[in-house]
Amino acid sequence: MFLGKVIGSVWSTQKEEGMENLKLLIVQxxxxxxxxxxxxxxxxxxxxxxxxxxxxxxxxTPAKNIFAHKNVPIDAVIVGIVDSYEVQEG
Amino acid sequence: MFLGKVIGSVWSTQKEEGMENLKLLIVQxxxxxxxxxxxxxxxxxxxxxxxxxxxxxxxxTPAKNIFAHKNVPIDAVIVGIVDSYEVQEG
Amino acid sequence: MFLGKVIGSVWSTQKEEGMENLKLLIVQxxxxxxxxxxxxxxxxxxxxxxxxxxxxxxxxTPAKNIFAHKNVPIDAVIVGIVDSYEVQEG
Amino acid sequence: MFLGKVIGSVWSTQKEEGMENLKLLIVQxxxxxxxxxxxxxxxxxxxxxxxxxxxxxxxxTPAKNIFAHKNVPIDAVIVGIVDSYEVQEG
Amino acid sequence: MFLGKVIGSVWSTQKEEGMENLKLLIVQxxxxxxxxxxxxxxxxxxxxxxxxxxxxxxxxTPAKNIFAHKNVPIDAVIVGIVDSYEVQEG
Structure with a gap:
């Protein structure tokens, strides 16, 4: 997984099967x-x-599998909102 | 997923099984x-x-699975055409 | 696999199904x-x-599969703590 | 998928199960x-x-699956020879 | 697949299930x-x-599958030792 910041949203009407009713966010x-x-x-x-x-x-595929019994062509999923983190460098 | 712009098409006659009748686009x-x-x-x-x-x-594999019951050796698929997006940076 | 150094931890309360009770480390x-x-x-x-x-x-997916019978949306796992390594370069 | 140019071949005698009788090309x-x-x-x-x-x-995995019923540890496959392509940039 | 040169070995005692008795090499x-x-x-x-x-x-996953019936969390495998290769550039 990687850490990201939500910077936007994207909308699409014409899309593949399985993409209906998905909220798609842009993550930096x-x-x-x-x-x-x-x-x-x-x-x-x-x-x-x-x-x-x-x-x-x-x-x-590990991310896609939150949609276990559906064929959703999604290759990236937000799996957690960060409460806090602690880093020790050097 | 990533955002891209369609810049071209590519044609191939000599190809692997499962690649028949696919429209292949070049995305930047x-x-x-x-x-x-x-x-x-x-x-x-x-x-x-x-x-x-x-x-x-x-x-x-999540993208490939739009061809659920066929063995199509495709590793990238256009899953949506963008209507609009909204970005807030900084 | 790649070699990394553990530099931190991250906590998340609001998360996807399958992410419960996982220790998440930040690896450089x-x-x-x-x-x-x-x-x-x-x-x-x-x-x-x-x-x-x-x-x-x-x-x-190979990493995710340590959770063999659960649908855990994890795409990276620490599979070993390094005792020692030997490198010959040049 | 990506566009490449065949620049060479590689041969290996000592190899994993499933790698027998495969033609391996070097693609730039x-x-x-x-x-x-x-x-x-x-x-x-x-x-x-x-x-x-x-x-x-x-x-x-989508590429590997051209060997549907065999356990071939291949992660890249040539799926088409390009006849022509058309690109509009800018 | 990619071409690499074996430059070292790594040892780990404390490790995930499925990592037992694996020889792990460092490849450049x-x-x-x-x-x-x-x-x-x-x-x-x-x-x-x-x-x-x-x-x-x-x-x-294609590499992992050399361990077909075991749950080994390995995402990279040496599938061949190179005898020779031939490259024509330009």
């Missing part, structure tokens, strides 16, 4: 000093993440 | 300021994306 | 000269890795 | 201006790609 | 001019690769 990966790192990711959100919140994003 | 990943980001991706399209349109691309 | 990928390499990864830990320890991190 | 990812992009990939080829040809390479 | 990705490329990878080896040898490394 950040490091633990809040610097941006790498390109933004579009992730599905079922837990109510809001603009500006720090989130944990999981990718690939 | 872009960021939310429309800057190019990273190498182009070849993605299958079943939803009618057109040249220049902004699309959402999913990858890996 | 490092090379064999102890230089940092690439962005940090959030990995689940079941083997008791501690702050500052060198660990082996596995990703994707 | 290229962009649509024929510039090299990123490190070379070793991909299995069953469709007769030749030196210098432009090919479409798929990766991961 | 290289290009066809023997230049280093990208961060080192820790890969399982069952075919007897030795220090300094050129190897082919496969990743993800």
């Amino acid at each position: 990966p950040i490091d633990w000093k809040e610097n941006e790192g790498g390109p933004t990711v579009i992730a599905a959100d079922r837990i109510g993440a809001g603009m500006g919140e720090r989130v944990i994003v999981s990718r690939g | 990943p872009i960021d939310w300021k429309e800057n190019e980001g990273g190498p182009t991706v070849i993605a299958a399209d079943r939803i009618g994306a057109g040249m220049g349109e902004r699309v959402i691309v999913s990858r890996g | 990928p490092i090379d064999w000269k102890e230089n940092e390499g690439g962005p940090t990864v959030i990995a689940a830990d079941r083997i008791g890795a501690g702050m500052g320890e060198r660990v082996i991190v596995s990703r994707g | 990812p290229i962009d649509w201006k024929e510039n090299e992009g990123g490190p070379t990939v070793i991909a299995a080829d069953r469709i007769g790609a030749g030196m210098g040809e432009r090919v479409i390479v798929s990766r991961g | 990705p290289i290009d066809w001019k023997e230049n280093e490329g990208g961060p080192t990878v820790i890969a399982a080896d069952r075919i007897g690769a030795g220090m300094g040898e050129r190897v082919i490394v496969s990743r993800g």
Whole structure:
């Protein structure tokens, strides 16, 4: 998983089967000093993440499997909203 | 998933089993300021994306699974055409 | 897998199903000269890795499968704590 | 998938189960201006790609699944030889 | 798959289930001019690769599946020792 910050939303009407009724958020990966790192990711959100919140994003088949019995072509999901973190560097 | 812009098409006659009758588009990943980001991706399209349109691309097994009961060796699929997006940075 | 150094922990109350009771550590990928390499990864830990320890991190579905019969949306796991390593370069 | 150019072949006698009788080609990812992009990939080829040809390479489990009923540890496959492509940039 | 050079070994006592009795090698990705490329990878080896040898490394679920009926959380495997290769560039 990686740490990210929710910076936006995206809407799509014309889409693949299985994409109905999904909230899609734009997540900027950040490091633990809040610097941006790498390109933004579009992730599905079922837990109510809001603009500006720090989130944990999981990718690939493990992430997709939150939709266990449906064929949802999603490769990134917000799996947690960050309460706090503690980092010791150096 | 990532945001991309459709910039082209590619055709292939000599191909693997399962690749028949697929529309393959060339997608340039872009960021939310429309800057190019990273190498182009070849993605299958079943939803009618057109040249220049902004699309959402999913990858890996979750994307492949739109072909649920067929053995299609596709690792990237256009899963949505973008209507609009909203980004708040900083 | 990649070599990493545990540099922190992250806590989340609002999370996806399957994320309950997981210890999530922040891992900095490092090379064999102890230089940092690439962005940090959030990995689940079941083997008791501690702050500052060198660990082996596995990703994707193979990593997720340590939770064989549960639907845990985890894409990175600490699979070993490093006792020692030997490198011959050049 | 990505666009690549076949630049070589590799041979191996001592190998894992499932790797027997596979033709392994070295593919240089290229962009649509024929510039090299990123490190070379070793991909299995069953469709007769030749030196210098432009090919479409798929990766991961979707690619592996062309060997549907065999346990072949291949993570990249040439899925098409490019006839032509059309790109509109800017 | 990618071409790599075996540069070391790593040992771990405290580890996840399924990691028992695995030989773990440190592999430096290289290009066809023997230049280093990208961060080192820790890969399982069952075919007897030795220090300094050129190897082919496969990743993800296709690689994991050499352990077909066991739950081994391995995401990289040495699938071949390189005998020779031939490259034509330009």
